[in-house]
Amino acid sequence: MxxxxxxxxxxxxxxxxxxxxxxxxxxxxxxxxxxxxxxxxxxxxxxxxxxxxxxxxxxxxxxxxxxxxxxxxxxxxxxxxxxxxxxxxxxxxxxxxxxxxxVIDDFVAKLARVKPYLIPKDKAPEAAEFRQTPAQLKRYKQFTLCINCMLCYAACPEYGLIPKYLGPAAIALAHRWNRDSRDGGRDARQEELAATEGAWECSFVGACSEVCPEHVDPAGAIQQVKIESTVDWYQAHLMPWTKK
Amino acid sequence: MARSNKPIVWGPFATGGTLTAFVTPALVVVTLLAALGAVPDLLAYERLHALAAHGLAKVAIAGVVFLSLWSAAHRLRITCYDLGIRADTLVATIVYAAALAGTGASVFYLLRI
Amino acid sequence: MSRRPYARPITSEWIFRHPRYIRYMVREFSCLFIGGWTLLMVWGFKALSEGPAAWAAFLELLQTPASIVFHLLTLAFAAYHSVTWFNLTPKALPVQLGEEFLPDRVISGAHFAAWAAVSAGLLYFAGAF
Known part of the structure; x- marks a missing residue:
C-alpha cells in the first residue's frame, strides 16, 4: 500500500x-x-x-x-x-x-484519408487468398502493430505547431500498406503522403518513435516516405521516360 | 491534395547532411590545427593553391560548399519555424538565397585561382 | 449537454519539456556552426585567390582567440551532427536480407567505421599527422 x-x-x-x-x-x-x-x-x-x-x-x-x-x-x-x-x-x-x-476527430479523419486498407494490386486469386512469403510479411509487420493510441501525436512538436500535418501514426499506417506485396494503392496514398502537409512537415525529432508503446517506429516510416517521394519526384521531373 | 515540390530542397539537404556528417569534423580539425598555430601541410599556400588550381578539385570544393551550405540553410529554416518564427516563405527565401550566394562566391573565387 | 472543447495554447515551452527536445534543438543548431564554418572557408578561398599575403592574413585571422573558440564549438557541433545522423540512418534506410532486417547497430556501425576511415584519410591527406 x-x-x-x-x-x-x-x-x-x-x-x-x-x-x-x-x-x-x-x-x-x-x-x-x-x-x-x-x-x-x-x-x-x-x-x-x-x-x-x-x-x-x-x-x-x-x-x-x-x-x-x-x-x-x-x-x-x-x-x-x-x-x-x-x-x-x-x-x-x-x-x-x-x-x-x-477530441480525436482530426486524427480519425487523417487516418481515413491515407486509405489504411488493402487496395489489391491484382484481382483476388482463384484460390481466394493472397499468398505471401515470410520475408514479404516481415517487410511491413512492424508497422501493423500501431494501436491508434495517438501518443505519437502528443509527442510530436511539429504536429503541435502545424495542426494540418498528417502526423506519425497515419503516415506509418499508410507506409504499412505501401510495403505490402499484395497492395497496389501507393499511388493513391502518395496524394496525401507526398503533399506538403504529408511527410514533409516532419523534421525528424524522433519523439514519436520514443513514446510509441508498440515500437512501431513511425519516425522511420516517415523518413522512408520522404526518401521514396524524393526519388519519385526526381524521376518524374528529370527522367520522365522511367515513369511507367 | 497536390504532391509537394519539397524534394527540390530536401534532396540536397539529405545529401548535404550525409556529406557533412562524413567530412566536416575532419575538415574542421584541419583548420583548428591551423588556428592553434600548427598549420598542416595542406594549408601551405603553394600546396593549397596548386590543389585548388585543378579543375576537378574546383568542382569537388564547390560541390562540398553548396551541399554544406544548403543543408545548413534548410535546417535553419526549420529551426526558425520551431522557435516560433512563422514567416516561413520569407525565411526560406533568405536562407536558401544565402546558401546559393555563398556557393556562387566560392565558384567565383575558385575560378580566379 | 453542450460541447465546448478547450484548445490548450502551443508555446515554445515544449523545447524544455523533455531532454529529447533539447537534444533535437542542439542537433538542429549544429547548422549555424557548420554553415558558418563553410562561409569562413569561402572567405579563405577568396584569400587564396588573392595571393600569398592575403592567405597569410587569413591564417592569422584563424589564429585569433574568437576563431579558436568558434572552431572548438564547430568541432563539437559537427561531431554531434555526425553521431546523430548515423544513429538515425538505419531508420531511414533499413536493409532486409532474406527474411530478417539487418540490426540497426550494424548499419550505424558500418557508417561510423566509414566515418572514421574518411576522417583518417582526410587528415592524412592534409598532412595533419
Whole structure:
C-alpha cells in the first residue's frame, strides 16, 4: 500500500471557462498502474471524473494521456515508476472534450484519408487468398502493430505547431500498406503522403518513435516516405521516360 | 491534395547532411590545427593553391560548399519555424538565397585561382 | 449537454519539456556552426585567390582567440551532427536480407567505421599527422 497524490486536469465544458488541476489522495497497491488509480478515484472518490479506457492491457489504445508531461498509456504507466505527486493530463495537442477525454476527430479523419486498407494490386486469386512469403510479411509487420493510441501525436512538436500535418501514426499506417506485396494503392496514398502537409512537415525529432508503446517506429516510416517521394519526384521531373 | 515540390530542397539537404556528417569534423580539425598555430601541410599556400588550381578539385570544393551550405540553410529554416518564427516563405527565401550566394562566391573565387 | 472543447495554447515551452527536445534543438543548431564554418572557408578561398599575403592574413585571422573558440564549438557541433545522423540512418534506410532486417547497430556501425576511415584519410591527406 502506498498513498499516491494524483493531480488530474479537470475540465467541465458546461461550467468551466478553462481547465484546472484537482488533487486526489489515493490508497494504491504497489503493482497498480495510473489507470488503476483513476478507476479507484472514480469508484470511491469522484464519479464525475471522465477518461477513456477499455482493455487495461495496452492493446486497445484508448487510455493515452500525459503522465508527468510524457505521453503514456495509463494502463502501462506503473505508479512505482513515479515518486511524488503524479500529474495526469489529457493527451497534448488535442482539444479537451472533458477532463482527460480529448477530441480525436482530426486524427480519425487523417487516418481515413491515407486509405489504411488493402487496395489489391491484382484481382483476388482463384484460390481466394493472397499468398505471401515470410520475408514479404516481415517487410511491413512492424508497422501493423500501431494501436491508434495517438501518443505519437502528443509527442510530436511539429504536429503541435502545424495542426494540418498528417502526423506519425497515419503516415506509418499508410507506409504499412505501401510495403505490402499484395497492395497496389501507393499511388493513391502518395496524394496525401507526398503533399506538403504529408511527410514533409516532419523534421525528424524522433519523439514519436520514443513514446510509441508498440515500437512501431513511425519516425522511420516517415523518413522512408520522404526518401521514396524524393526519388519519385526526381524521376518524374528529370527522367520522365522511367515513369511507367 | 497536390504532391509537394519539397524534394527540390530536401534532396540536397539529405545529401548535404550525409556529406557533412562524413567530412566536416575532419575538415574542421584541419583548420583548428591551423588556428592553434600548427598549420598542416595542406594549408601551405603553394600546396593549397596548386590543389585548388585543378579543375576537378574546383568542382569537388564547390560541390562540398553548396551541399554544406544548403543543408545548413534548410535546417535553419526549420529551426526558425520551431522557435516560433512563422514567416516561413520569407525565411526560406533568405536562407536558401544565402546558401546559393555563398556557393556562387566560392565558384567565383575558385575560378580566379 | 453542450460541447465546448478547450484548445490548450502551443508555446515554445515544449523545447524544455523533455531532454529529447533539447537534444533535437542542439542537433538542429549544429547548422549555424557548420554553415558558418563553410562561409569562413569561402572567405579563405577568396584569400587564396588573392595571393600569398592575403592567405597569410587569413591564417592569422584563424589564429585569433574568437576563431579558436568558434572552431572548438564547430568541432563539437559537427561531431554531434555526425553521431546523430548515423544513429538515425538505419531508420531511414533499413536493409532486409532474406527474411530478417539487418540490426540497426550494424548499419550505424558500418557508417561510423566509414566515418572514421574518411576522417583518417582526410587528415592524412592534409598532412595533419
Amino acid at each position: 502506498r498513498q499516491v497524490e494524483l493531480e488530474v486536469l479537470r475540465y467541465n465544458p458546461e461550467t468551466d471557462r478553462e481547465p484546472h488541476f484537482q488533487r486526489y489522495a489515493v490508497d494504491c497497491q504497489e503493482e497498480w498502474v495510473v489507470l488503476d488509480a483513476l478507476n479507484h478515484v472514480k469508484e470511491t472518490l469522484d464519479p464525475t471524473l471522465s477518461y477513456r479506457w477499455s482493455c487495461h492491457m495496452a492493446v486497445c489504445g484508448s487510455c493515452g494521456m500525459m503522465v508527468n508531461g510524457e505521453p503514456k498509456l495509463a494502463c502501462k504507466a506503473f505508479l512505482r515508476d513515479y515518486p511524488g505527486v503524479i500529474r495526469v493530463e489529457p493527451l497534448r495537442h488535442f482539444p479537451v472534450e472533458r477532463d482527460l477525454v480529448t
